[in-house]
Amino acid sequence: MTSDARSAAGDSAQLPSFYSPRTAAVDAPQSRDGQPIDPLSLSSRADSPRTQPPPPSLLSPAFTPPATPGNQTPTTAGLRGIPVDSSIASGGCGSKKPRLLETLPEVQCVVRARIPTVNGTEMFLHLYTNNVDNKEHLAIVFGNHIRSESLDAPREGETELDRMIRGAYTGRLYPGRTTSGMGGPSSEAESQEEKNPNQDIPLVRIHSECYTGETAWSARCDCGEQLDEAARLMALPGNKAGGIIIYLRQEGRGIGLGEKLKAYNLQDLGSDTVEANLLLRHPADARSYGLATAMLMDLGQKDVRLLTNNPDKIRAIEGPNREIVVKERVAMVPLSWKGKGGFRSQEVEGYLKTKIEKMGHMLEMGGLS
Structure with missing residues (x-):
């Protein structure tokens, strides 16, 4: 198992049990050996039509301010309000x-x-x-x-x-x-x-x-x-x-x-x-x-x-x-x-x-x- 695969498996295992298991996207790009490719890495290729990196996703930590209450998953009920x-x-x-x-x-x-x-x-x-x-x-x-x-x-x-x-x-x-x-x-x-x-x-x-x-x-x-x-x-x-x-x-x-x-x-x-x-x-x-x-x-x-x-x-x-x-x-x-x-x-x-x-x-x- 590659380090990326181990990391993905680890992320899935860490999800709270309230969440249904997440599956990989069926349309995710793959390399010739069958491993998933990071879509963001495609923008850096010479044959890619993109010349600028995509803007931060609304779903990414880059958008969520660090001070947002709940941004760090608490281990107790001490949520900040x-x-x-x-x-x-x-x-x-x-x-x-x-x-x-x-x-x-x-x-x-x-x-x-x-x-x-x-x-x-x-x-x-x-x-x-x-x-x-x-x-x-x-x-x-x-x-x-x-x-x-x-x-x-x-x-x-x-x-x-x-x-x-x-x-x-x-x-x-x-x-x-x-x-x-x-x-x-x-x-x-x-x-x-x-x-x-x-x-x-x-x-x-x-x-x-x-x-x-x-x-x-x-x-x-x-x-x-x-x-x-x-x-x-x-x-x-x-x-x-x-x-x-x-x-x-x-x-x-x-x-x-x-x-x-x-x-x-x-x-x-x-x-x-x-x-x-x-x-x-x-x-x-x-x-x-x-x-x-x-x-x-x-x-x-x-x-x-x-x-x-x-x-x-x-x-x-x-x-x-x-x-x-x-x-x-x-x-x-x-x-x-x-x-x-x-x-x-x-x-x-x-x-x-x-x-x-x-x-x-x-x-x-x-x-x-």
């Missing part, structure tokens, strides 16, 4: 003033279940209903101490088995268990066990559904990789504060999967992601975050650390009366942005370029300026 304050104009929360609902939606968590994950950690999947749409939105919760008020509330006529089946229990379920532990003799000890002793602020990610990026292996966006990275950060050893991924069913920035696929065709015809939405007579971003605010409130969260590159999302998450307060913004920096795996494609680089240039997303770390 940028303090923000939406109550002042210079609070680092973006320039936009999103239209907020005057009244937050009503949400109810109808079921919760423990999910053992492929990397050995556990999380609790919460399914929510609401009074504004017919979709089932989700909260992926890391940490036993984060609980849903609407789920834990007693319901008329239900038995202890009913409570356990819908996930309103303390501790762990096991064969033969007969009580939920909610209000019973064992509830006090188990509730103490599930409390957050340090009262640290949890890490929160607001993630919008992306079927193409999460399920259909699309290289047009980095949504699937961002979801993986958020889960990895929340499952880090030593993360006592826990974490919450609010998974909203608003595909295609709110325009739906069918319209999103039309937008893909417009992109192949030369439009960027924003232009494609506008040509289809949709807003550049039609998403709403009132449901996320209401779900975080139901999960007992007042102060959060928001994992996002979009400072304008902070005010949208906080709600009309700052029902939720974002204390810090933590940058989302997936592996490919660090040059440590992930994937590359012409489409995703154009997608990221548009988000930064036209939608105000940022990576650099800064104060409240």
Whole structure:
């Protein structure tokens, strides 16, 4: 095995187990002996049409500033955040003033279940209903101490088995268990066990559904990789504060999967992601975050650390009366942005370029300026 092959194998072995194994690109150039050739080295050949090296990739460490929070993969939960304050104009929360609902939606968590994950950690999947749409939105919760008020509330006529089946229990379920532990003799000890002793602020990610990026292996966006990275950060050893991924069913920035696929065709015809939405007579971003605010409130969260590159999302998450307060913004920096795996494609680089240039997303770390 050559040193390059050993290095590639080593990089693959070092990927967190949350990430699916990455395969080599099928169209990667190869030498006569079958070994892959670095595409950047082609530009230095005499017979190459390029005379200048290509600009730094949006996915490369050359683009990601060294001071970006999360640029160095932490071994503990000590992610660095940028303090923000939406109550002042210079609070680092973006320039936009999103239209907020005057009244937050009503949400109810109808079921919760423990999910053992492929990397050995556990999380609790919460399914929510609401009074504004017919979709089932989700909260992926890391940490036993984060609980849903609407789920834990007693319901008329239900038995202890009913409570356990819908996930309103303390501790762990096991064969033969007969009580939920909610209000019973064992509830006090188990509730103490599930409390957050340090009262640290949890890490929160607001993630919008992306079927193409999460399920259909699309290289047009980095949504699937961002979801993986958020889960990895929340499952880090030593993360006592826990974490919450609010998974909203608003595909295609709110325009739906069918319209999103039309937008893909417009992109192949030369439009960027924003232009494609506008040509289809949709807003550049039609998403709403009132449901996320209401779900975080139901999960007992007042102060959060928001994992996002979009400072304008902070005010949208906080709600009309700052029902939720974002204390810090933590940058989302997936592996490919660090040059440590992930994937590359012409489409995703154009997608990221548009988000930064036209939608105000940022990576650099800064104060409240």
